[in-house]
Amino acid sequence: MRTALAIARKELAVAFTTPWAYAVFTAMAALSSFFFVSLLEQFQQVQALAREHGWSRLPPDSVVYRNLTDGVVVQLWGVVLIITLFVAPFLSMRLFAEEKRQKTFALLLTTPVRPVDIVLGKYLGGLGLIFVTLGLTLVFPVLLSVVGSGTNGPALEWPTVLLGYGAVLLWGATCMAVGLFISALTESQMLAAFLTFTVLLPWMLLRGVALSTAEPLRSFLNYLSFDTQLQGMIQGVLEVQALVFFASVILFSLLLTHRAVEAQRYA
């Protein structure tokens, strides 16, 4: 375990000296604040309409705009999920690919480090990176609860906000696990990023495919879709099924990575 932590620490030290990580942080901060501002504007518009005509005369789906939690933060988490899908491959791509290209992989494989420690260390380093990236978005709910005020009680329902944020972190952890495995298969960072993206995106969009199929395939595809699994938690409903689903995807990816690292010796 000590070597795993040393590898994770090295991963973070290297990442924070390269411009890549900062580019990703900037992208996340810029995109999420752009969407945050437009979501706020939308929220204000609906609120203004409601004051003029009353909630009962607005379309039924505008009910989510009655409070800041559902009207802004939950929507924002939904957007952050999509941004994560686009930026995570750029964080995970170098984890193994760079070691192979630089020939430093030989160092990991010829020192007395077990493959499981290599995989765990790499994954922990990757988790550190994605959590820092996602940590930037916590500023928005904090801002809302400091500046905003509700008609009765605090502006935000923190349990809902935090559970939604938990879903965002879980999704980030899943993206990194899949990216880690793909990075272990190639020397090329570009290829690793591209392949990770082409695996994650259709998987996310599986729900759309499910719509045009018949039962029982439909339920099956729906169950496999990242999007379906995340919906409940994002809205503040803790679902054991979703937790199990993502834990399995992560564990399975790590097992595959472990196989890939071991198989390296037989390349």
Next chain:
Amino acid sequence: MPITENPIIEVRNLTRRYRDRVAIQDLSFTVGEGEILGLLGPNGAGKSTTMKILTGFLPPSEGSAKVAGFDVSTHPMEVKRRIGYLPETPPLYPELTVHGYLTFVAALKQLPGRAVRAEVERVAGLTGVSDVLGRVLQNLSKGFQQRVGIAQALLGSPPVLILDEPTEGLDPAQRAELRALIRSLAGRHTVLLSTHILPEVTVTCQTVLILHQGRVVAHEAIDTLAKSHGQAENASLEEVFIKLTAA
């Protein structure tokens, strides 16, 4: 072939194929404890492959290799604990400082936490990189990078050192220093080094192993090499080498 007492490296009928190409074929040799063995051979003779198998980086296709009594295939961890390895390309992370890098390798080798600082300073002193400990690896010259690679192999004083072309990229003065360093390790460490600079071998090594097309063509103490291959006693290593690898 010299008979070695207390062999620390034992290679038996070792064969390695890459798909259809045979890199080394039926290789057998032993290296005694404290010996310095020079591995010679033209490019593509199988020097690096042999070293990669001994370090547990590549599995053999056939045959066995043992280091300190442990088989590389069945007890890779025990073998790796006893080996310091410098690959052909020094495995450096360009973004790290020399100190950060050596500390990281010390952690990979699981040296006890308290000893790391002193150990990093010791190997830095031995390889002459003490003055650049704070600098970032990618800004160092090739010579310094090579020396950091050697420092990394020396961390934790492993009983066996496997150095793949350690003098690559060094200037003549640095080469002389490195030769002196390697000679000073004799007795306490067993060193297996590969090179294609022949005079290097004559001054550093006690024994040479010449590979040609994946086979052993000579394994001899330096002093007796010329004689046993039918050359004049004062024939240089170069002459013997050319004769043996001419086929």
